[in-house]
Amino acid sequence: MQLSNSSQYAIRILAYMADQKDSELMNATELAEVLDIPYKFLAKIMTELVKVGLVVSIRGREGGYKFEKKTSEIMVSDILDIFNDSIKDEQCVLGIGFCNGMCKCALHDQWMEPKHLLQKMFRESSLEDIAGRGCKI
Amino acid sequence: MQLSNSSQYAIRILAYMADQKDSELMNATELAEVLDIPYKFLAKIMTELVKVGLVVSIRGREGGYKFEKKTSEIMVSDILDIFNDSIKDEQCVLGIGFCNGMCKCALHDQWMEPKHLLQKMFRESSLEDIAGRGCKI
DNA sequence: GTTTAATTCTACCTTTAAGTAGTAATTATA
DNA sequence: TATAATTACTACTTAAAGGTAGAATTAAAC
Numbered sequence: 001m002q003l004s005n006s007s008q009y010a011i012r013i014l015a016y017m018a019d020q021k022d023s024e025l026m027n028a029t030e031l032a033e034v035l036d037i038p039y040k041f042l043a044k045i046m047t048e049l050v051k052v053g054l055v056v057s058i059r060g061r062e063g064g065y066k067f068e069k070k071t072s073e074i075m076v077s078d079i080l081d082i083f084n085d086s087i088k089d090e091q092c093v094l095g096i097g098f099c100n101g102m103c104k105c106a107l108h109d110q111w112m113e114p115k116h117l118l119q120k121m122f123r124e125s126s127l128e129d130i131a132g133r134g135c136k137i
Numbered sequence: 138m139q140l141s142n143s144s145q146y147a148i149r150i151l152a153y154m155a156d157q158k159d160s161e162l163m164n165a166t167e168l169a170e171v172l173d174i175p176y177k178f179l180a181k182i183m184t185e186l187v188k189v190g191l192v193v194s195i196r197g198r199e200g201g202y203k204f205e206k207k208t209s210e211i212m213v214s215d216i217l218d219i220f221n222d223s224i225k226d227e228q229c230v231l232g233i234g235f236c237n238g239m240c241k242c243a244l245h246d247q248w249m250e251p252k253h254l255l256q257k258m259f260r261e262s263s264l265e266d267i268a269g270r271g272c273k274i
Numbered sequence: 275g276t277t278t279a280a281t282t283c284t285a286c287c288t289t290t291a292a293g294t295a296g297t298a299a300t301t302a303t304a
Numbered sequence: 305t306a307t308a309a310t311t312a313c314t315a316c317t318t319a320a321a322g323g324t325a326g327a328a329t330t331a332a333a334c
Contacts, residue, residue, distance in 0.1 A: 001140055001217075001224055001255070005322065008232040015243040027280065040324055047282065060331030061279040076244070080138075087138055095145040096274065103274075106152040106267040107213070110258045117251040118138070121244070130243040137233065137240075142292065164310065178293055184312065197301025198309040 007085040009037050010045055011076060014054070018071040018131035027064035035137060052082050071127040080122055087119050144222040146174050147182055148213060151191070155208040155268035162201035172274060189219050208264040217259055224256050 002008075012035055017026055028046060032039040046065055050057045056068045067074070080086035092099035093111040105111075139145075149172055154163055165183060169176040183202055187194045193205045204211070217223035229236035230248040 001138070001222055002228065002232070003138055003230065005232065008230075011243070012231055012233075029280085038323060041322070043281075044323085050281090057281060058331090059281045059329070061277095062332055063280045063330080065281090085138055091139065093140065093145075094149055095139070095142070096149070099271075104271040105149070105274075106270045107148070107258070107262065108271055110262055110267075114251050114254040114258055117254060121247045121251055125244065125247055130247075133243045134236075134241040134245055137242075166310085175293060177295075180311075181293085187311090194311060195301090196299075196311045198307090199302055200300080200310045202311090 003080070004083055004085050006045055006048075006083045007080050009035075009042065010049065010079050010082065012137070013037070013042065013045065014049070014074070014079060014127055015130050016136065017055075017065070017067065018127040019136055025058060025062075025064035025066050031065075048082055054078065054082075071131060072129075074127045075123055076125045076127075076130070077119075077122040086122060087115060089119075091115070140217070141220055141222050143182055143220045144217050146172075146179065147186065147216050147220070149274070150174070150179065150182065151186070151211070151216060151264055152267050153273065154192075154202070154204065155264040156273055162195060162199075162203050164201035168202075185219055191215065191219075208268065209266075211264045212260055213262045213264075213267070214256075214259040223259060224252060226256075228252070 003011075013031055016031070016035060020026065028039065028043050031037070031046075032042045035042075046055070046057070049055045050065070053068055054074060055065045057063065057065050077086050090100070092105055093107050093115075094105040096105050099105045099108055140148075150168055153168070153172060157163065165176065165180050168174070168183075169179045172179075183192070183194070186192045187202070190205055191211060192202045194200065194202050214223050227237070229242055230244050230252075231242040233242050236242045236245055
């Protein structure tokens with residue numbers, strides 16, 4: 001019951017970037033070191049974030065990554081969507097395809113409340129919101 | 138963000154068995170058919186459930202599986218534990234190892250409430266509780 | 275122009291989860 | 305005792321996630 005490594009890494013990367021307002025361009029080497037994420041894996045993730053338009057990359061010497069959109073407009077759920085990791089409204093905790101009002105799984109009722117809270121946490125937390133929180137890693 | 142197939146299957150199997158109070162012994166062929174779970178995979182899961190002592194198996198002709206403990210004494214979290222799928226108190230939603238009061242991740246505060254609800258759902262739901270719920274699958 | 279520091283691309287390797295196959299062991303029943 | 309029905313064991317295959325390697329591309333700086 002947890003997020004994929006890619007999602008976890010991506011959120012940590014972007015939250016860290018959002019926290020470093022001063023230095024507008026950040027490169028992969030530095031991010032990998034500070035956040036203790038394998039460099040090549042981080043680079044792969046960054047390429048995905050660029051493709052999907054969350055950040056832009058500046059190639060070549062003195063290059064790096066910066067946000068394409070305002071951090072207040074990027075929600076955690078947007079990041080999870082990239083790695084197919086967000087919680088869909090119709091997601092059943094026991095994985096049956098037809099779990100709904102008519103025919104529901106044994107945990108259907110108990111699942112509703114935590115599901116909604118998780119969705120709320122992911123959908124209503126922007127990078128700006130969470131950037132200041134916790135330690136800078 | 139979901140349980141492993143093994144956990145999902147195991148919960149569905151045991152909830153179904155708990156629901157069939159009358160027929161005390163259930164065999165793998167029937168369970169696999171009714172629950173639409175690959176037979177060999179189900180058999181592998183049942184062997185784990187036997188090893189860990191939740192159910193006992195009767196081998197040979199007319200054999201099958203039945204509960205070893207009362208269904209009111211088996212919690213969903215006991216099942217998740219078998220497949221290392223339950224939510225630990227110290228589990229960080231962003232996967233950092235040292236997420237606590239001193240140094241916490243960017244989502245630490247938001248994660249507390251849904252985490253506790255999930256733990257509550259898993260720890261406080263017994264098979265007896267959930268057996269009657271929903272459809273019989 | 276050459277060098278250098280950076281991203282990007284393609285392809286691969288490793289680990290884990292998920293699922294399958296075949297056979298041995300067990301036991302009620304005929 | 306033979307048979308059929310059942311679980312248990314061992315080993316394999318497949319698919320997906322996680323991670324790595326190396327070369328190509330880009331562009332600033334010298």
